Amino acid sequence: MKYIVGLIYSIIIIFPTICFSELNNDSWRVNTNIYLEIEEYQGQRDSFNNKVYDKISTVGQLKLFNPQSAWRFALEHRESLRNHGRNFTTSRDSYIRNRTQIDAIKKMINTPTSDLELGFRYRKESNDVEPNTKARSSNRLYGLTPAGEYRFNDDWSFNFWLSYFYYSNYFNDSSHEAETEFGVTYKYSDALKAKFTVYIDNQWDKHFSTRFLQSQVRAYLPITIKPNWKITPYARYFLQENTYDKNNYLTQEIKNGFRIGSLVEYQVTPSLTLWSEFAYEPSTWKSPKKNGITSGYDNKQTLYLSKIGVKYQW
Numbered sequence: 001m002k003y004i005v006g007l008i009y010s011i012i013i014i015f016p017t018i019c020f021s022e023l024n025n026d027s028w029r030v031n032t033n034i035y036l037e038i039e040e041y042q043g044q045r046d047s048f049n050n051k052v053y054d055k056i057s058t059v060g061q062l063k064l065f066n067p068q069s070a071w072r073f074a075l076e077h078r079e080s081l082r083n084h085g086r087n088f089t090t091s092r093d094s095y096i097r098n099r100t101q102i103d104a105i106k107k108m109i110n111t112p113t114s115d116l117e118l119g120f121r122y123r124k125e126s127n128d129v130e131p132n133t134k135a136r137s138s139n140r141l142y143g144l145t146p147a148g149e150y151r152f153n154d155d156w157s158f159n160f161w162l163s164y165f166y167y168s169n170y171f172n173d174s175s176h177e178a179e180t181e182f183g184v185t186y187k188y189s190d191a192l193k194a195k196f197t198v199y200i201d202n203q204w205d206k207h208f209s210t211r212f213l214q215s216q217v218r219a220y221l222p223i224t225i226k227p228n229w230k231i232t233p234y235a236r237y238f239l240q241e242n243t244y245d246k247n248n249y250l251t252q253e254i255k256n257g258f259r260i261g262s263l264v265e266y267q268v269t270p271s272l273t274l275w276s277e278f279a280y281e282p283s284t285w286k287s288p289k290k291n292g293i294t295s296g297y298d299n300k301q302t303l304y305l306s307k308i309g310v311k312y313q314w
């Protein structure tokens with residue numbers, strides 16, 4: 001209950017400011033999105049046949065935008081309950097990690113053939129850990145994200161985003177991160193599109209030695225079934241995911257892995273949308289992963305991801 005109260009408290013703090021902005025300009029709009037996210041890792045089990053690790057999060061998002069303005073803003077607050085061997089229930093082994101994130105995005109270019117925007121991000125996250133473990137202070141993230149689209153014609157376009165993050169007092173060894181996704185979109189009709197991308201994530205320590213490197217190919221297929229029903233199946237295939245120590249020695253490597261999932265949206269009214277997402281991700285690793293979330297001689301791990309939420313435009 002504690003993490004739900006924290007979520008509501010954060011929304012109460014920001015909402016009057018957004019309402020004040022709306023009163024001063026009727027063109028400003030507010031979108032809210034509140035959802036529940038569940039991550040279940042299946043690997044080894046304890047002596048009572050409980051799962052070793054899972055996580056449940058409540059997330060609240062507020063977005064402020066104006067079609068006539070070059071700026072838009074977003075606030076997100078997340079409270080995550082992490083468990084070790086207790087199957088989504090609080091226990092002496094569980095702990096809560098909270099995260100608050102603020103984004104400001106400015107549209108730099110907007111023409112019939114191209115768009116370019118620049119985003120700024122600030123995030124504060126607690127470093128809460130398992131009981132009987134030494135406490136750590138909160139960490140902060142500062143980010144810069146250019147993103148854009150170039151339309152070759154009515155059917156084909158190129159899309160990209162590229163983020164640079166700096167971590168202050170991060171609980172892992174990474175201090176810098178560059179993350180990007182780029183690819184092409186094909187529009188078959190207003191009701192059917194296909195998007196193919198490459199995703200890359202690289203993390204460095206404070207000396208800019210690589211500590212983590214990941215690459216994937218991804219595919220999305222947004223389909224509008226009816227005017228108020230939309231489904232987006234997607235797939236990811238892992239090309240690489242490596243972890244390195246401070247001496248640049250490879251300590252973990254994925255052998256194979258993929259994710260398949262789907263996002264489903266139902267527009268109840270012009271303002272209200274119900275949505276859900278489900279995904280299945282099996283993977284095999286070179287070495288056992290911590291917390292026992294791999295099992296067997298080939299170090300297999302399976303992740304089940306599910307989300308359910310409500311969006312509303314005020």
